Each structure stands twice: as structure tokens, then as C-alpha cells.
Amino acid sequence: MRLHALRWWRQARLRARGARTGADALVFPAGPGAIASASPAAGAVLIAAVLGLSACTTIHPPVQAPIHAPIHPPAQAPAGPPGTSAEDRSSTPTEWPAIAGADGRVLGRGARVLVYLPAPGDRLDAIAERFLGSADEGWQIAEANDIGSVQAGQALAVPLRPANPLGVRADALQLVPILCYHRVGGANSRMSVGVSAFEQQMAWLVDNGYRVIRLADLGEFIAGRKPLPRRSVVLTFDDGYASFHRYAYPVLQKYGLPATVFVYTDFVGARDALTWKQLAELQRSGLVDIQSHARSHRNLVDAPAGETAERYLAYLDGELRGSREQIERRLPSSSVRHLAYPFGDADARVAERARMQGYELGATVVPGGNAFYAAPMMLRRTMIFGHLDLEAFKARLQFEQPLTRP
Amino acid sequence: MIGERRITGMTLALLLAGCSLFRGAPQEGPAPAPAPRAPIETSAAERFVQQQRLRAEQSEADARWAEAAWSWEVLSALRPDDAAVAARLDAVRLRISRLRAQHAAEALAAEQRRDFDAARRAWLQVLALDPHDETAAPALRELELARSVRSRLGRFVRVPAPSRSVRAPARSNPPATPALEARPEAGNAADRRQ
Numbered sequence: 001m002r003l004h005a006l007r008w009w010r011q012a013r014l015r016a017r018g019a020r021t022g023a024d025a026l027v028f029p030a031g032p033g034a035i036a037s038a039s040p041a042a043g044a045v046l047i048a049a050v051l052g053l054s055a056c057t058t059i060h061p062p063v064q065a066p067i068h069a070p071i072h073p074p075a076q077a078p079a080g081p082p083g084t085s086a087e088d089r090s091s092t093p094t095e096w097p098a099i100a101g102a103d104g105r106v107l108g109r110g111a112r113v114l115v116y117l118p119a120p121g122d123r124l125d126a127i128a129e130r131f132l133g134s135a136d137e138g139w140q141i142a143e144a145n146d147i148g149s150v151q152a153g154q155a156l157a158v159p160l161r162p163a164n165p166l167g168v169r170a171d172a173l174q175l176v177p178i179l180c181y182h183r184v185g186g187a188n189s190r191m192s193v194g195v196s197a198f199e200q201q202m203a204w205l206v207d208n209g210y211r212v213i214r215l216a217d218l219g220e221f222i223a224g225r226k227p228l229p230r231r232s233v234v235l236t237f238d239d240g241y242a243s244f245h246r247y248a249y250p251v252l253q254k255y256g257l258p259a260t261v262f263v264y265t266d267f268v269g270a271r272d273a274l275t276w277k278q279l280a281e282l283q284r285s286g287l288v289d290i291q292s293h294a295r296s297h298r299n300l301v302d303a304p305a306g307e308t309a310e311r312y313l314a315y316l317d318g319e320l321r322g323s324r325e326q327i328e329r330r331l332p333s334s335s336v337r338h339l340a341y342p343f344g345d346a347d348a349r350v351a352e353r354a355r356m357q358g359y360e361l362g363a364t365v366v367p368g369g370n371a372f373y374a375a376p377m378m379l380r381r382t383m384i385f386g387h388l389d390l391e392a393f394k395a396r397l398q399f400e401q402p403l404t405r406p
Numbered sequence: 407m408i409g410e411r412r413i414t415g416m417t418l419a420l421l422l423a424g425c426s427l428f429r430g431a432p433q434e435g436p437a438p439a440p441a442p443r444a445p446i447e448t449s450a451a452e453r454f455v456q457q458q459r460l461r462a463e464q465s466e467a468d469a470r471w472a473e474a475a476w477s478w479e480v481l482s483a484l485r486p487d488d489a490a491v492a493a494r495l496d497a498v499r500l501r502i503s504r505l506r507a508q509h510a511a512e513a514l515a516a517e518q519r520r521d522f523d524a525a526r527r528a529w530l531q532v533l534a535l536d537p538h539d540e541t542a543a544p545a546l547r548e549l550e551l552a553r554s555v556r557s558r559l560g561r562f563v564r565v566p567a568p569s570r571s572v573r574a575p576a577r578s579n580p581p582a583t584p585a586l587e588a589r590p591e592a593g594n595a596a597d598r599r600q
Contacts, residue, residue, distance in 0.1 A: 107451050110483035117450050155454035157480045168533035170470040348555045373546040378554045403530055
């Protein structure tokens with residue numbers, strides 16, 4: 001079994017490498033040139049714009065060559081370590097995509113970084129959209145410059161390639177905690193977090209620089225395909241209680257926080273469970289992802305007494321495939337690739353069987369954050385209990401681990 | 407003559423239209439005279455250079471070599487012809503290369519003697535020096551996988567259950583990870599063992 005698992009990991013690694021190579025080629029939207037051939041009228045407008053542009057630029061004489069170097073998109077990211085000094089130069093001189101109102105200046109550029117002087121009112125998301133292809137990547141500029149927002153007259157280093165994709169620094173290792181909730185409100189139980197406490201926790205995350213990300217993003221991070229903000233956190237809700245729809249969902253909507261609900265399909269529609277109609281509504285929101293908690297919530301690790309190995313594997317397959325297929329059938333837009341093991345309990349055999357049934361991430365309830373090298377089918381999750389106050393909640397957000405240096 | 411004036415006027419209008427198009431925002435009334443940008447850019451660039459130089463030197467002093475290399479690389483992007491910056495960048499990269507080789511050798515040696523914690527620490531040092539190292543990340547993933555297989559990660563969080571028999575839960579009362587209720591204060595103890 002161990003050999004199987006290792007072989008699977010090597011295959012996953014190779015796949016990740018392939019994907020990473022592909023991801024290195026940054027894609028940018030077409031530049032202004034794409035508009036030019038649209039029509040003769042558009043061409044005339046473009047000529048006017050170009051004439052106007054040349055007139056404008058003559059107003060600002062260059063101070064020195066690098067400051068007014070042509071604005072270039074990033075060269076294809078070099079694959080080697082930073083010791084290869086030739087990577088700093090050379091690129092194909094093509095225009096960056098123009099953005100209406102963008103009036104900042106590129107002061108200099110290398111293959112992996114450019115230095116940009118924002119225009120008044122420029123924002124990190126707009127700068128990220130312009131140079132990194134997505135407004136969501138503004139955090140990369142913020143972290144590279146150790147800032148929270150753009151300041152007037154402050155030049156910025158814009159990393160054209162993630163500077164630290166795996167989150168390993170000299171003194172700390174980035175971890176991504178996955179929080180595991182069950183009920184929110186409506187029950188007096190340790191497994192139920194009060195509505196006001198839940199809202200307080202979410203507000204605290206938002207107010208303190210945490211980024212609530214999707215579980216799928218964590219999957220990309222541990223596959224080495226996507227860097228994550230330093231304080232990333234994932235929200236998950238197990239079982240599929242109706243209280244999620246009633247109490248938690250409105251709070252998540254209020255703050256725009258994504259979450260995953262792990263349902264075990266035998267429970268759907270029961271007295272205090274979510275219904276398929278509610279699950280469809282949640283799925284449609286784009287904020288909530290519906291994933292599998294197996295079919296019956298039986299412990300997958302425990303083989304029934306006297307069961308043959310063959311029948312046990314068939315039982316596992318039924319639990320894992322049955323729930324996935326049912327969710328995908330009832331929620332046609334869903335793609336079930338994530339599994340929360342019932343009781344958080346898994347071993348190598350269960351994890352391997354889940355992987356064979358199409359799951360890409362498996363969540364346990366081993367507390368703590370996940371480093372980039374976390375085993376995808378054995379992710380750690382931290383339980384959030386009803387009796388925790390805000391200080392205890394904060395203490396559970398383990399987003400980095402100190403590293404001792406030799 | 408009139409035709410020439412008209413053409414000149416149209417050209418001027420096109421120029422002005424182009425200018426306002428480039429600026430993006432619609433403007434009413436006479437356009438304000440453009441502020442001289444070069445001094446602003448120069449001062450911003452100089453301030454940025456000073457900040458980055460300080461940051462690079464502080465990172466070197468703290469032995470945060472990857473960050474130092476990054477800062478020198480940023481400076482190099484801004485001042486590609488500055489030989490002093492290039493020299494500092496090359497020196498830091500050389501240092502990184504030597505330290506990387508040293509830590510990688512330590513990691514491999516630790517793996518050979520099956521000291522996986524030491525191997526993990528050494529590989530992390532490699533990545534701290536070079537975040538894009540292509541050897542360390544797969545090695546760390548394999549170490550983690552082997553550890554999770556060894557420890558059957560996920561099992562040990564459970565309190566030894568009084569009854570391990572498989573039973574279907576009642577539909578209206580799911581057993582929401584009950585074993586954990588018995589030991590909610592487990593906290594992040596498992597992580598401290600990492």
C-alpha cells in the first residue's frame with residue numbers, strides 16, 4: 001500500500017511539474033493593436049489616439065534611459081534558480097494592455113520584476129490586473145512591498161513571477177489552516193458555534209488581513225501551481241446542517257467569503273439537514289462549494305467485523321463513489337473532487353481508494369495548518385468548537401511555523 | 407488656403423482627442439496644463455532606490471539571502487547599468503549557491519541515516535535560499551507522504567473508541583466527529599510535532 005501511495009505521489013508530482021511549466025507562460029489580454037483592425041473608423045480613432053499619445057509623451061522628456069524604457073510585458077519566466085544572472089534582461093518589446101485611466105509609469109524592468117510608479121488613485125487590484133493578468137493577485141504586489149495599499153508617489157516592485165510560490169522564508173514556513181465547523185446556531189452543543197460568535201470570527205478574519213480562499217485554491221498551492229497570500233484560511237462545514245443555510249450563509253454573503261460544505265448524502269433532506277433545493281441554491285451562489293462527506297457517515301477506516309477484503313473495498317467504493325455521483329447528479333453544475341472523511345478518520349488504504357474514486361483532496365481533522373508539501377489526501381483541519389472565545393479562535397489560526405536556522 | 411486651415415485644425419483636434427483618450431477620463435472645459443512629471447518620477451525612483459538598498463543590506467545582515475537577492479534584483483531592474491548593484495547581486499547569488507549546495511548535501515545525508523526531521527529542516531533551508539529550487543519541494547512532499555503513511559495520519563486524533571463497530575447513524579442525528587468533543591483542547595499539538 002505504501003508503495004502504491006508513493007507511486008501515486010510521484011505521478012501527481014510529475015503532473016504538477018507539467019502544469020507548472022505551462023503556468024509559467026503568463027497570458028495577457030490583447031493589446032491595443034487588436035482593436036486597430038476592427039474597422040476603418042476604429043482605425044482612424046486609433047491613429048488619432050496614437051498621434052495624441054505621441055503629443056502627450058513629448059511633454060514628458062525622459063529623465064534617464066531605464067525610467068522611460070518601453071513598457072514591456074514580462075518575458076517568459078525563467079525556470080532556473082536565481083543564480084542565473086542573464087535572466088534579468090532580454091524580453092520581447094510588446095505593449096502592455098492599455099487600461100482606461102491607468103496613468104502610472106514603468107520605471108524599470110527585469111525578467112522577474114518591474115518597478116512601477118502608480119498614478120494618483122491607482123489601486124493594487126488595478127495594477128495587478130494590468131501586469132499580472134488578474135486583479136486577485138494584488139496581494140502579491142502588497143507582500144513584495146510590505147504595504148497594505150498604494151501610497152501616492154511611492155514606487156512599487158511588481159513581481160512578474162511569484163517571488164515565493166511555496167511560502168518558505170528564512171524564518172518561517174507558510175501554513176494554510178482549514179477551519180472545520182459543524183452547526184452554526186440553533187443548538188446548545190460544543191459542535192455548534194453561536195451565530196454572533198461566528199459573525200465575530202468572520203469579521204475578525206476580514207479585519208485582520210486574512211484571505212478566505214477556496215479549498216480548490218489550497219489544492220493548487222500544494223500542487224505548486226498557485227502561491228497564496230500569507231494569511232490564507234479555508235472555511236469548511238461538515239455534515240450539511242440546515243443551520244448553515246439559515247445562519248452561516250448570510251454571514252458569508254455579507255463578507256463575500258467562500259466556503260465548502262461537506263454533505264453526507266444519506267443525511268440530505270433529513271429533519272435538521274439541508275435539502276437538495278437549498279444545496280442547489282448555495283451552489284448557484286458561487287460562494288459555496290458542495291463536496292462529499294461520504295454517503296452514510298460510517299467510519300471508512302473500520303472494516304465491518306468478518307468482512308472480506310474484497311467486500312470492504314466494495315463498501316468503500318460505494319461510500320465514496322455513491323456520494324460523489326449523487327451530488328453531481330442532483331447538482332449538475334458541481335464537480336465533486338474533495339472529501340472530508342467521516343470522523344476525520346483515514347488511513348493510507350482509505351486515502352488511496354478515495355483517490356482512485358476521483359477525489360483530489362481529502363480532509364482529516366488532524367489540527368493545524370497545511371504546508372505546501374501537505375499530502376493532498378491527508379489535509380489537516382482545525383475544529384472550531386462552540387465554547388471557543390475569540391482569543392481561542394485566533395490561537396487556532398496557525399498560518400505559519402517558525403523555522404529554526406542553523 | 408481655407409482647406410489647409412481646416413486640415414490643420416482637424417489635425418490639432420485629433421491630437422487633443424488622442425491626448426484625452428489616453429488619459430481616459432472625460433474632461434470639461436480647458437484642460438489643465440500638465441504637471442512636469444520627470445522630477446516626480448526622479449524623486450520617486452531615488453526614494454525607491456534608497457529603500458530597496460536599505461532593505462537589501464538589512465536582509466544580508468539578517469542572513470535572509472533570498473530576500474536580499476530579490477531586493478538587489480529589483481534595484482538591478484531599475485538601474486541595469488549600475489555595476490555596483492550588479493556586483494552585489496552576483497555576490498548574494500554566489501552565496502546562495504554555496505549555501506544551497508551545503509544544505510542539500512545535509513538533507514541527503516540525513517535521509518540516508520533516516521533522520522527525516524533533520525532532512526526536512528535542511529530541505530526547507532534550501533527552499534528558503536532558493537524558493538524555486540526544483541529538488542527540495544518534491545523531496546519534502548515525499549517525506550511528508552511517507553510520514554503520513556507511517557503514522558496513518560487521521561487515526562491518532564481519535565480517542566480510542568469504546569465501540570469500533572460500524573453502525574449507520576440515525577438520519578436526523580449525525581455523529582458530528584464526536585470523538586473530538588472529548589478532547590477539544592487538543593489544539594495544534596499535532597503541528598508542534600511537525
